[in-house]
Amino acid sequence: MVIEFLPFALVVFTLVGAFIMPFFARWFTRGCIPLTLGVLGLDIFMAATLLAGVMSRGPAAYYIGGWAAPWGIEVRGDGIAAIMVLLISFIMFCTVVYGASSIDRELPEGRGGWYCSLLLLISAGMMGLVVSGDLFNMYVMIEVVSLSSVALVLAKGGREVLPAALKYLLLATIGSGFILFGIGFIYILTGHLNIGFAAAELMASGGDYPYLSWVALTFLVIGLGVKAGLFPLHFWLPDAHSTAASTSSAVLSGLVVKVYAVVVMRLFFQLYSSELLLATDIDRILLVMSIAAILAGSLFALIQKDLKRLLAYSTVAQIGYIFLGISVFSIMGLEGAIFHIIAHALMKSMLFLAAGSLILRAGSRQIEDLQGLGRAMPFTAGIFSLGAFSMIGLPLLAGFISKYLLALAGWDSGNYLVLPLMVISGLLNAAYYLPVIRVLFWRGEEEIPPGGELEIGRVLALGALAVGLLVMGVIPEAGRNFIQLAASWLWG
Amino acid sequence: MEFSFFVANYPYIFSMLLFSLGWLIIFTQANLIKKVIGINIMESGIFLFFLAVGDIAGGNPPIYVEGVEQVYVNPLPSALILTGIVVSFSITALALSIIIKIYQSYRTIYMPELLRIME
């Protein structure tokens, strides 16, 4: 009884926290970060309870206000929703713990409280997005997340974030326009906005209107692809993620672009079932786009001299992995995609937060200026190297498990190209991460005095993320039964 | 594809035209404020599409009158558009605020000059 109320309670609770925050920001500035940590900590607790309950009892549906579907809005707490909610609250918590010590140094004066309000708002939006079972509710949450993420990019101040944020806003609005058009087409086709009812209607009569359902699918994929940063539509991503503050970049690269991939999963496998989709060849198109994303993202990252732009192009490549897992159209592919969402969220936020510390110390974002910092800040540079090794795919770390799962899924479903692609992309990742590690540890003539890194917030946050990464890499079975259950519920 | 097909479906065709026009304006105009106007035209096209979805030929306004059986126009798409208009207004406000800040920092609102200054 309580379990089905939990996803909805999570979203409303975080939203109320986000509305109380301006009051705190103006008059009780010292209480902002404890309030944020309190709200997010309670979110982690509720999300863990939801995950335990859903895994033992099955998906839970809750109708807001007691109005049954199709007249009411459905909040579905199924496997993928529970996993994503726990991931979102955990990574936001670690980011705020990190930011408690470094926000005042990166953002202009007096903006810390407003930044916390923005972080709560975007986590409420993301959590509302993954638990929503109604198409238009999903669209409203997509808008909340995209406007808040533009504001996250803008929070840093200064003059170089402005064109990047404007480009992000314009392209994200075009994406929203396409998504809204797609939702309108599905409403014309089926007459329902609830995902379950619309799916039943599509199975029954979707074959009579093949062109209309094809056009609806195209608009939705293009809109969500623009927002998620899939290869030919990714042009806003390097500028926006590199000019933002490091806590913003961690949240943006780690969580925001993944949430749209989760929406694609829901639309493909719960709204349209896989039989309808196989008739439209969308799997081949997505496969080609993902392979192009993986190769192009890595190739662009090879030539970058700016550390955060390199990490941003690496995100473009990793989004290609997730869509590769979606496009092979099997349960194993979905497992690989969900595992890579979790693993990449942990890895990339760890990389961006560690890079933020290094950049603050060195004073510039170019890789050349980071010479020798590895010896001066061994803990931070060690965490950065751990994240880089996981991205390359060394065993005992989470990145290896996700590459292994994706290669296995590709081999099983007949796309024999996936296995060599994983090997090649691992080598490409090594080609651009290892020079950074070399510059950090083995270059640099003068000795930089150690210090400036062991603040309690940063150590705790980076340590928690690293522990999560190691746990998922060394004992993947701990998470795999959750992920397998979630993938099978999505598929069926 | 006879002519009466186009005449009967004219709201959909115009909404597609508006959508494509808005999207083209965002990509081809150099002035930043014209890009924001392009966003508004694109969103107007989408709202016209939703209104056309709800319209039933020969329907009455959806106000319930006691005891009379009539065919009502579907009110659900109108409710969806209300939310869409608020979202579009917020996006326009945010975009115009960013453009004001760009003008204060870079002294130009033309894209080619902006790219040249940023080099």
Added chain:
Amino acid sequence: MDDFIIRKTFRLVIIFLLLYGIYIIFHGHLSPGGGFAGGMIMGLGFIMYLLVFGGNLGRLPINVAILLVSIGGITEASKFLIGKNFPATKTPGSLFSIGIGNLVNLGIGLLVAATILGIFYLEEK
């Protein structure tokens, strides 16, 4: 502004403007309007006040805006408590017939008005 005509006219107009905004907010369930449109009209009234009489108000408008945002946001979040069997107290068609819905509409109106006031104040400064 120092113009005599503008100040005298403004004193008459502002009352009607704010009253009209409140009318649209509270009659949201009976006629077109509701929280968003009424909130925008009230916000425009506040902006006109800032344009005509502003200048030496200091930080008062932004404090008012923040307070209204917090209160409006919390009352607007209470719309999730409206259940299927929430007692509609009076006859349909009268002003306060939807119970907590009036509070929700007022919250949305205050939220939108405070947002418009905040945007204008921050840009003009």
